[in-house]
Amino acid sequence: MRCLKPMGERIMARDFDRQDAEVRIRIAFMNRYTSLGTPETVRMR
Numbered sequence: 001m002r003c004l005k006p007m008g009e010r011i012m013a014r015d016f017d018r019q020d021a022e023v024r025i026r027i028a029f030m031n032r033y034t035s036l037g038t039p040e041t042v043r044m045r
Helices: 016-037
Strands: none
16 A cells, blocks of 8 residues: 555545546556566566
8 A cells, every 4th residue: 555655546436436436547557667667678698
């Protein structure tokens, strides 16, 4: 949860299903940024 906090201190939704969706969106967002920042490794011969 500490990784999700920079996007906002709280989960804004009150309903559990909406909270679940909000957390999933935040995780997808973080995974996208992580993939953009991860270098591609190319095998050299």
